Amino acid sequence: MRAADQRLFIGGEWVAPDGGHYEVIDPATEETVGLAPEASRDQVHAAAAAAREAFASWSRTGPEERAAVLSRAADLMHRDAGRYAELAQAESGATTATARGMQVAVAVARFRRYAKGALEPVETPLPPQINEAGPMGRGGVLGALAVRQPVGVVTCITSYNNPWANPAGKVAPALAMGNTVLVKPAPQDPLSVYRMAEALAEAGIPPGVVNVVSGTAVAVGEAAVDSPDVDMVSFTGSTAVGQRIAEVCGRGMKRQLMELGGKGAAIVFGDADLDSAVAGIGTTYAFYSGQICTAPTRALVHCSVYDAFVAKLTAYLGFLKVGDPRARGTVVGPVISGAHRDRVESYVELGRKEGATVVAGGERPAHLDKGFYVAPTLLADCTNDMRVVREEIFGPVVAVVPFDGDEDEAVALANDSDYGLIDYVWSADVARAFRVARRLRAGGVGINTVGRNMEAPFGGFKRSGVGRDVGSYALHAYSELQAIVWPG
Numbered sequence: 001m002r003a004a005d006q007r008l009f010i011g012g013e014w015v016a017p018d019g020g021h022y023e024v025i026d027p028a029t030e031e032t033v034g035l036a037p038e039a040s041r042d043q044v045h046a047a048a049a050a051a052r053e054a055f056a057s058w059s060r061t062g063p064e065e066r067a068a069v070l071s072r073a074a075d076l077m078h079r080d081a082g083r084y085a086e087l088a089q090a091e092s093g094a095t096t097a098t099a100r101g102m103q104v105a106v107a108v109a110r111f112r113r114y115a116k117g118a119l120e121p122v123e124t125p126l127p128p129q130i131n132e133a134g135p136m137g138r139g140g141v142l143g144a145l146a147v148r149q150p151v152g153v154v155t156c157i158t159s160y161n162n163p164w165a166n167p168a169g170k171v172a173p174a175l176a177m178g179n180t181v182l183v184k185p186a187p188q189d190p191l192s193v194y195r196m197a198e199a200l201a202e203a204g205i206p207p208g209v210v211n212v213v214s215g216t217a218v219a220v221g222e223a224a225v226d227s228p229d230v231d232m233v234s235f236t237g238s239t240a241v242g243q244r245i246a247e248v249c250g251r252g253m254k255r256q257l258m259e260l261g262g263k264g265a266a267i268v269f270g271d272a273d274l275d276s277a278v279a280g281i282g283t284t285y286a287f288y289s290g291q292i293c294t295a296p297t298r299a300l301v302h303c304s305v306y307d308a309f310v311a312k313l314t315a316y317l318g319f320l321k322v323g324d325p326r327a328r329g330t331v332v333g334p335v336i337s338g339a340h341r342d343r344v345e346s347y348v349e350l351g352r353k354e355g356a357t358v359v360a361g362g363e364r365p366a367h368l369d370k371g372f373y374v375a376p377t378l379l380a381d382c383t384n385d386m387r388v389v390r391e392e393i394f395g396p397v398v399a400v401v402p403f404d405g406d407e408d409e410a411v412a413l414a415n416d417s418d419y420g421l422i423d424y425v426w427s428a429d430v431a432r433a434f435r436v437a438r439r440l441r442a443g444g445v446g447i448n449t450v451g452r453n454m455e456a457p458f459g460g461f462k463r464s465g466v467g468r469d470v471g472s473y474a475l476h477a478y479s480e481l482q483a484i485v486w487p488g
Contacts, residue, residue, distance in 0.1 A: 011050035012207025027093030044223035047211035054208030072203035074111035091189030107168035114172035141488030148479035150178035152231030160186035173474035190214040262421035265414035266296035270304040272426035290396035344395030420461030
């Protein structure tokens with residue numbers, strides 16, 4: 001199926017969209033990648049109804065069979081990884097290395113992980129309870145099991161920054177647990193998710209177990225949330241949209257898994273390895289052109305090393321090639337759209353007005369006449385009350401805030417934020433780093449690293465989200481706990 005002919009995937013069938021098609025634009029060239037289908041509200045509800053109908057049989061399918069389908073899907077995605085990476089790159093503007101290694105390859109790995117996850121035990125025996133005779137009945141011993149059951153129909157609303165890994169991180173564990181899914185991909189790059197659906201169909205997923213609908217209209221996303229057939233919503237995106245989704249879920253008492261905004265604080269103490277800190281914080285520019293909620297976008301740097309840190313990070317920027325993501329050596333590609341480029345640039349200008357010093361960047365790359373590029377930008381001399389420090393910019397911009405006190409001041413600055421997804425600590429004193437980490441109000445903390453352990457729970461405090469996933473925690477997220485009790 002050519003991208004220009006792309007149809008919705010509902011109940012195992014490829015269905016013509018009621019709303020016609022819209023253009024998917026390559027952020028690097030501003031050319032049309034293909035045409036994506038625009039679903040109607042009725043079609044979204046039909047997709048949810050198809051998932052509801054399929055749930056009864058899929059939820060009773062043996063874990064071995066679910067594991068086999070996920071494993072076959074992973075093999076098929078690996079088989080076509082080159083083609084998939086080219087599409088992901090065209091849709092999202094990712095560099096070649098990112099599209100191959102961080103998008104498609106991670107999606108394959110997640111399907112393989114949850115093929116194994118489908119076989120994880122879902123029953124946890126509890127210690128027997130001895131009850132004395134009393135008003136409630138005779139004495140005796142009661143045995144109990146805690147059993148994880150599938151939630152039901154899960155709507156997966158995915159982000160534009162990673163059109164493969166993010167959907168895979170939702171769909172694979174949800175299916176492994178016996179749920180059925182309705183996937184609503186980001187409107188900017190939905191075509192990759194349809195390729196994922198094709199792989200699942202070829203792998204033998206039963207009709208209705210996976211459904212994909214897309215569209216630019218707000219009504220498409222609203223229908224995917226408010227459908228009476230939907231039991232849970234898993235969303236990755238902005239805090240503002242997450243709040244609106246949560247309101248609708250609250251009215252229907254639907255379960256939620258929300259990975260929302262971030263404004264990661266990177267505390268750099270005076271004894272830190274500055275080269276390591278600079279390389280870690282520099283990933284803000286390198287990965288997805290700063291369009292990543294886990295990025296260390298606000299550096300809180302002790303005054304004793306502040307000048308040296310700013311000088312090193314400025315020099316680091318000189319090695320980051322900005323340009324065509326398909327060209328060899330490119331590190332920083334475009335942001336997703338012209339509108340988002342304008343938004344990022346407006347924040348840089350706001351930083352200037354607030355009193356920040358634009359040490360590097362701040363202007364469009366002069367050598368690029370097409371594409372939605374933003375020069376990697378370093379804002380120094382910032383204070384914690386500036387909007388460029390407090391608000392998520394979601395672009396290649398790092399704000400540096402100096403502090404001259406002890407770890408109490410560093411912790412206070414880091415925690416003075418609406419967000420709390422992932423923070424970072426750089427210090428040669430490992431005991432202090434762990435001590436500080438325990439005080440940070442964030443769902444995760446990296447100590448002298450921006451690396452992730454892909455079995456560790458992932459999610460945020462405060463306005464950065466609700467719930468945890470990744471590893472076995474994702475299986476828990478897409479399940480309900482049921483207690484079964486019997487007389488011993």
